[in-house]
Amino acid sequence: MRELLEQAKKHTSVAATLSYEEKQKALLAMADSLILHQDEILSENRKDLEEASEIGDVMKDRLRLSEERVLSMAEGIRRVAKLPNPVGRVLEERQTETGLLISKVSVPFGVVAVIFESRPNVAADTAALCLASGNVSVLRGGKESFRSCHAIVRAMKEGLKKAGLPDGLINMVEDRSRDGAMQLMRANGYVDLLIPRGGAGLIRACVENATVPCIETGTGICHIYVDREADFDMALSIVENAKTQRPSVCNAAEVLLVDSCIAKDFLPRLKARLYGVELRLCEKAGSIIDGKAAGELDFDTEFLDYILAVKVVDGVEEAISHIAAHSTHHSEAIITQNEETADYFLSRVDSAAVYHNASTRFTDGGEFGNGCEIGISTQKLHARGPMGLSELNTYRYIIKGNGQIRQ
Amino acid sequence: MRELLEQAKKHTSVAATLSYEEKQKALLAMADSLILHQDEILSENRKDLEEASEIGDVMKDRLRLSEERVLSMAEGIRRVAKLPNPVGRVLEERQTETGLLISKVSVPFGVVAVIFESRPNVAADTAALCLASGNVSVLRGGKESFRSCHAIVRAMKEGLKKAGLPDGLINMVEDRSRDGAMQLMRANGYVDLLIPRGGAGLIRACVENATVPCIETGTGICHIYVDREADFDMALSIVENAKTQRPSVCNAAEVLLVDSCIAKDFLPRLKARLYGVELRLCEKAGSIIDGKAAGELDFDTEFLDYILAVKVVDGVEEAISHIAAHSTHHSEAIITQNEETADYFLSRVDSAAVYHNASTRFTDGGEFGNGCEIGISTQKLHARGPMGLSELNTYRYIIKGNGQIRQ
Numbered sequence: 001m002r003e004l005l006e007q008a009k010k011h012t013s014v015a016a017t018l019s020y021e022e023k024q025k026a027l028l029a030m031a032d033s034l035i036l037h038q039d040e041i042l043s044e045n046r047k048d049l050e051e052a053s054e055i056g057d058v059m060k061d062r063l064r065l066s067e068e069r070v071l072s073m074a075e076g077i078r079r080v081a082k083l084p085n086p087v088g089r090v091l092e093e094r095q096t097e098t099g100l101l102i103s104k105v106s107v108p109f110g111v112v113a114v115i116f117e118s119r120p121n122v123a124a125d126t127a128a129l130c131l132a133s134g135n136v137s138v139l140r141g142g143k144e145s146f147r148s149c150h151a152i153v154r155a156m157k158e159g160l161k162k163a164g165l166p167d168g169l170i171n172m173v174e175d176r177s178r179d180g181a182m183q184l185m186r187a188n189g190y191v192d193l194l195i196p197r198g199g200a201g202l203i204r205a206c207v208e209n210a211t212v213p214c215i216e217t218g219t220g221i222c223h224i225y226v227d228r229e230a231d232f233d234m235a236l237s238i239v240e241n242a243k244t245q246r247p248s249v250c251n252a253a254e255v256l257l258v259d260s261c262i263a264k265d266f267l268p269r270l271k272a273r274l275y276g277v278e279l280r281l282c283e284k285a286g287s288i289i290d291g292k293a294a295g296e297l298d299f300d301t302e303f304l305d306y307i308l309a310v311k312v313v314d315g316v317e318e319a320i321s322h323i324a325a326h327s328t329h330h331s332e333a334i335i336t337q338n339e340e341t342a343d344y345f346l347s348r349v350d351s352a353a354v355y356h357n358a359s360t361r362f363t364d365g366g367e368f369g370n371g372c373e374i375g376i377s378t379q380k381l382h383a384r385g386p387m388g389l390s391e392l393n394t395y396r397y398i399i400k401g402n403g404q405i406r407q
Numbered sequence: 408m409r410e411l412l413e414q415a416k417k418h419t420s421v422a423a424t425l426s427y428e429e430k431q432k433a434l435l436a437m438a439d440s441l442i443l444h445q446d447e448i449l450s451e452n453r454k455d456l457e458e459a460s461e462i463g464d465v466m467k468d469r470l471r472l473s474e475e476r477v478l479s480m481a482e483g484i485r486r487v488a489k490l491p492n493p494v495g496r497v498l499e500e501r502q503t504e505t506g507l508l509i510s511k512v513s514v515p516f517g518v519v520a521v522i523f524e525s526r527p528n529v530a531a532d533t534a535a536l537c538l539a540s541g542n543v544s545v546l547r548g549g550k551e552s553f554r555s556c557h558a559i560v561r562a563m564k565e566g567l568k569k570a571g572l573p574d575g576l577i578n579m580v581e582d583r584s585r586d587g588a589m590q591l592m593r594a595n596g597y598v599d600l601l602i603p604r605g606g607a608g609l610i611r612a613c614v615e616n617a618t619v620p621c622i623e624t625g626t627g628i629c630h631i632y633v634d635r636e637a638d639f640d641m642a643l644s645i646v647e648n649a650k651t652q653r654p655s656v657c658n659a660a661e662v663l664l665v666d667s668c669i670a671k672d673f674l675p676r677l678k679a680r681l682y683g684v685e686l687r688l689c690e691k692a693g694s695i696i697d698g699k700a701a702g703e704l705d706f707d708t709e710f711l712d713y714i715l716a717v718k719v720v721d722g723v724e725e726a727i728s729h730i731a732a733h734s735t736h737h738s739e740a741i742i743t744q745n746e747e748t749a750d751y752f753l754s755r756v757d758s759a760a761v762y763h764n765a766s767t768r769f770t771d772g773g774e775f776g777n778g779c780e781i782g783i784s785t786q787k788l789h790a791r792g793p794m795g796l797s798e799l800n801t802y803r804y805i806i807k808g809n810g811q812i813r814q
Contacts, residue, residue, distance in 0.1 A: 207618055347424055353804040358806055381622075398753050399761070401765030404764075405765075406769055
């Protein structure tokens with residue numbers, strides 16, 4: 001591991017100084033190489049699937065590759081090649097009285113380590129985003145997908161070489177034990193940024209154990225608050241969309257807060273609209289419509305399923321304090337026709353994305369105009385919300401003088 | 408502690424939504440209150456000094472307050488009151504095809520915890536910067552300065568109340584044990600940002616133990632590389648300034664790298680110019696001028712004193728790799744008349760501030776136009792270099808729609 005990290009670090013200055021054209025060429029070669037090595041990747045994937053016979057169907061589906069999925073990985077890399085170069089942007093510039101020119105310029109982090117779980121396509125996706133942003137990647141996938149990831153990384157490395165670049169720009173941790181992940185989390189001086197991509201357990205492990213800079217991503221207990229002055233039709237359509245359009249993703253709504261003034265009128269309509277969804281109701285909501293009583297944990301659970309916890313609250317103030325106590329700071333929405341109430345909510349709810357009269361499902365790199373995302377940050381340091389290529393850069397001050405000394 | 412943190416968290420929405428005028432008024436009241444309670448502060452400071460009789464003279468000097476120092480704290484707060492409001496700036500804005508208006512808006516972190524050492528003025532300084540940036544502060548000073556900090560915080564809290572604000576916007580940890588600091592470092596969900604202000608030991612303890620987002624600040628092993636094409640007079644003046652103008656600060660130079668092509672001519676002139684400075688020489692340098700031989704640790708030490716480690720290197724490439732291996736990523740400089748060599752250095756040296764033909768002493772919040780600083784970040788996440796009010800803010804996406812749902 002030490003050797004791998006030293007190699008990775010050694011390659012950071014190459015990665016950081018690649019031209020846009022070099023990166024584009026390399027990304028296209030990586031995509032081509034994935035297609036070229038499709039059979040090998042699929043055959044290694046079958047071995048992974050055989051070995052992982054004891055895992056559940058959902059996990060198996062995440063792990064399974066197909067011709068279509070390999071093609072879609074390659075297409076993903078080609079899309080990244082089209083995104084603008086995030087490196088070398090002058091973010092601010094000022095000339096001091098003494099004539100120093102101080103420029104704040106975007107630069108890559110250096111070595112970006114990504115720990116992920118069973119989906120092997122994350123390897124391709126992450127390696128492409130890191131390269132495009134001028135970083136050296138160190139990938140550590142779940143042990144179930146080891147052979148698949150290995151084949152994918154091998155193909156991408158070959159692509160790099162064909163494009164005339166060192167294959168050390170992309171690295172994969174061979175150590176399949178927990179210890180391998182732990183070493184990455186504590187590789188101070190080698191890993192400049194650690195991003196966990198996966199479930200709540202992985203993220204917690206990284207936050208608790210990492211001594212390298214780490215960005216918490218992902219889990220979303222997203223709330224929608226339907227205010228007394230909401231347009232009911234709009235509210236129903238937004239709640240339905242946020243809950244049911246794709247319940248397995250982090251920006252899906254998990255909790256509905258309804259203003260007590262309108263609960264009697266709104267909840268029966270909600271129940272009719274969300275007929276396929278299991279509602280878990282607070283006591284007040286349960287006195288208005290039928291449904292399962294909400295248990296203690298139901299307001300702190302990311303269901304990722306056709307389940308919605310429903311709570312009646314006394315107005316926007318209680319909605320805000322419920323969200324402060326239970327949210328994962330991902331995305332929350334207020335539905336109201338009253339601009340003042342909306343502004344009150346928007347300025348006090350402390351989440352990465354806060355919506356007025358729109359679905360939480362929009363929190364996404366594509367929708368936000370990044371064209372891609374390496375994850376959705378739910379913490380506040382460096383980046384919040386969808387992280388694209390720009391967020392995989394930091395900055396450096398470059399100061400040009402002609403002999404200035406400090407008085 | 409738990410109660411203190413809960414109180415702090417409760418006050419974040421008040422702090423975040425204060426108007427600029429309210430903050431200015433409060434800051435001026437805090438400054439006035441420090442002056443008003445000067446006698447009390449000085450008397451508590453005397454008690455601290457009596458109790459800390461066993462500490463060294465340097466520490467004592469840091470701990471000691473005087474009428475002048477109290478006045479200077481108050482002036483510092485008044486200067487902060489004049490800085491522009493960092494909260495609520497629209498950093499980016501875009502309208503999507505579906506009509507959503509997505510704004511990226513600067514917002515405070517929430518609770519900012521600062522762990523510092525013996526200088527009690529850090530309490531005033533930090534509390535002012537946190538309030539001005541819309542954050543609630545939690546201060547934890549060294550045990551030597553406990554009474555002084557307490558008196559300072561009490562005076563500032565009284566100022567807050569006079570300005571009509573809750574005194575819970577500024578908080579001080581009463582627990583003087585190591586455990587108090589440790590609890591802050593692990594207060595996930597309560598502390599949004601932890602900033603250690605102090606020596607290398609404190610910073611290492613925070614980086615190793617913190618599970619809350621933490622920004623590494625401070626230590627600076629800054630390098631100056633004198634290239635073969637340097638103007639010698641300029642180089643001598645910059646090295647002298649960076650080493651001797653104020654050797655105890657983090658942006659002072661600690662290591663000089665000299666191109667082997669010019670070492671024979673340059674080093675004798677250096678020795679003559681830096682006559683009061685102890686030079687610790689690599690073997691090659693030692694064969695040209697007299698001086699102490701550099702020991703194993705001399706190229707990895709922040710001397711903060713009239714000591715300079717000197718190494719002869721074979722050109723810019725070796726200079727860059729020496730810096731990569733030994734720098735703390737604070738500030739480095741190249742002195743050369745060759746623009747190409749300078750650009751090569753500037754694009755490859757991975758430090759917060761990289762200089763061409765200027766002294767490293769300019770890395771400073773005031774010089775960089777921030778008007779203040781809470782510390783100088785030597786890591787890459789969120790902020791690099793001098794951190795001012797803007798860097799004490801994060802951002803939030805505010806999305807306004809009229810019923811948009813995701814297709």
